[in-house]
Each structure stands twice: as C-alpha cells, then as structure tokens.
Amino acid sequence: MKLTEIKDLLRCDVLTGGDDLSMEIETVVASDGMSEILAFAYPGALMLTGLTNVQSVRTADIAQVRAIIYIRGKRPDAKAVNLARENNIPVLVTTLGMFDVCGILRDAGLKGGM
Amino acid sequence: MDEELFRQTYSIHGRDFDKAGETAAHIKQILRELGLDAGLVHRAVIIAFEAEMNVVMYADEGTVTFTLTEDALKLEIADQGPGIEDIELALTEGYSTATDQMREMGFGFGMGLPNIRKNSDDFNLVSEVGKGTTVSAMIQLNSSA
Numbered sequence: 001m002k003l004t005e006i007k008d009l010l011r012c013d014v015l016t017g018g019d020d021l022s023m024e025i026e027t028v029v030a031s032d033g034m035s036e037i038l039a040f041a042y043p044g045a046l047m048l049t050g051l052t053n054v055q056s057v058r059t060a061d062i063a064q065v066r067a068i069i070y071i072r073g074k075r076p077d078a079k080a081v082n083l084a085r086e087n088n089i090p091v092l093v094t095t096l097g098m099f100d101v102c103g104i105l106r107d108a109g110l111k112g113g114m
Numbered sequence: 115m116d117e118e119l120f121r122q123t124y125s126i127h128g129r130d131f132d133k134a135g136e137t138a139a140h141i142k143q144i145l146r147e148l149g150l151d152a153g154l155v156h157r158a159v160i161i162a163f164e165a166e167m168n169v170v171m172y173a174d175e176g177t178v179t180f181t182l183t184e185d186a187l188k189l190e191i192a193d194q195g196p197g198i199e200d201i202e203l204a205l206t207e208g209y210s211t212a213t214d215q216m217r218e219m220g221f222g223f224g225m226g227l228p229n230i231r232k233n234s235d236d237f238n239l240v241s242e243v244g245k246g247t248t249v250s251a252m253i254q255l256n257s258s259a
Contacts (some may be wrong), residue, residue, distance in 0.1 A: 034167075035225030038160050039232070043152070051220040055167075060226035062142065062163045064156060079132075101200065 017090025091109035
C-alpha cells in the first residue's frame with residue numbers, strides 16, 4: 001500500500017516529505033517504546049508512535065523506518081522534524097488514537113513487525 | 115592475524131539527551147560508506163544506539179569504540195556509571211531500573227541490553243557497582259544471523 005493512500009485513510013497532515021509519498025509500505029511497527037521499535041521493525045516499515053521527541057526520529061533512522069506517523073494529534077517539535085527532513089523520513093500526524101490507527105491499517109492489509 | 119582496518123572512539127556524555135544517538139548515526143554513515151552489508155549495518159547501529167542510550171541515561175561519561183577488522187565488527191561501550199548489580203536480571207527482557215524521565219524519552223522498557231545481545235554474534239558484559247560497565251559486542255562479517 002502506498003504511503004499516500006495511508007495518509008488519506010488516516011486523514012493525516014504531512015509535516016515533511018510530502019513531495020513524495022509514493023513509497024510502498026508493507027509492515028508497520030507501533031510503540032511508544034523506542035527499543036520495541038528497534039527490536040521489531042523490519043527495515044522499510046511504517047512507524048506509529050505517540051512519542052514526539054527527537055529520539056523518536058533518531059530511532060526511526062537507526063531502525064531504517066520508511067516513514068513516521070504520530071498519533072492522537074501529537075506534533076513533534078521543530079528539531080525532530082528537521083532531523084527527519086535531513087534523513088528523508090516523511091513525517092505525518094493523525095488525530096486518531098493508536099488502537100484505531102492499528103485497526104484501520106490491519107483491515108487495509110498491512111502486517112505487523114516480527 | 116585479525117588486523118584492524120578501522121578504529122574510532124567517541125565520547126558520550128551522560129544525560130545529554132539532545133545529542134544521544136549522534137554517535138550511532140555517525141557509525142551508520144561510516145559503515146555505509148565502507149559498503150558493508152545492509153543487514154550487518156542494521157545490527158551494528160542498533161547495538162551502538164542502544165548502548166549509547168544506556169550511557170546517556172545511566173552514566174556520567176562513557177566511550178564507544180568501534181573497530182573493524184577483515185572478519186568482524188566490534189563495538190566496546192565503556193562507562194563510568196553506577197554499574198549493574200545483577201547482570202542476568204538486567205539482561206532479562208522487560209526488566210528495567212529506568213526512571214520516569216527515561217521512559218518519557220521512549221527508553222527504559224527493559225529491551226536495551228537484550229536488543230544488544232540479540233544483534234551480537236558474541237556479547238560480553240562486565241560491570242562493577244559504583245564504578246561502571248563495559249559492554250563488548252562483536253558481529254562476524256560473514257555471518258547472516
């Protein structure tokens with residue numbers, strides 16, 4: 001599924017990387033714990049989190065996550081968005097909560113991490 | 115003889131959350147430039163990042179030394195911190211002594227050391243309470259695990 005379709009499905013705002021959301025997403029990792037992301041993300045996964053600090057982006061970069069969606073309308077600060085931009089990681093925000101986002105994406109055919 | 119091809123040591127400052135992760139990001143860049151296998155790079159940077167975060171969260175100062183030989187990639191993370199009383203317990207997934215502040219940063223859920231061990235072909239942890247901890251992790255360059 002393309003990231004742009006996920007964006008529409010979850011009614012996301014795009015904070016950076018909006019010029020190209022054509023990348024294919026097959027797996028998703030969802031957690032506020034960064035070690036969980038590191039342990040369970042396949043490279044190329046979509047990351048869902050409610051943690052908005054710069055470490056969330058650092059973790060996404062280390063875990064080779066393809067894009068980040070922040071949930072519950074939480075918005076990362078400028079430092080985090082800039083780091084994502086430097087590393088070419090699209091950053092999106094949805095007002096939906098974690099449970100609903102996971103359910104919607106699973107119904108749409110996406111799979112979890114390991 | 116397992117000759118060193120590359121060696122670099124980085125200083126890590128405890129409680130410096132803003133810069134936490136920069137060392138791992140730098141190591142990732144070097145490994146990519148050296149053309150190492152993507153899977154190996156992935157494992158190495160997870161080790162480096164988790165270990166770096168442990169130093170930032172728990173210790174006053176520490177170092178990350180990254181060595182590349184023809185056969186292996188080695189990471190040694192040494193800190194001057196509180197040390198670990200029960201190493202087996204610390205290596206148990208889910209066990210953590212993290213503070214609320216560390217958890218607010220997204221870390222301290224008892225996965226860090228297990229993640230480091232899981233991604234290593236050889237793992238060693240030496241610690242003395244009140245002095246510090248040294249984690250040594252090795253990845254064989256010809257391994258696929």
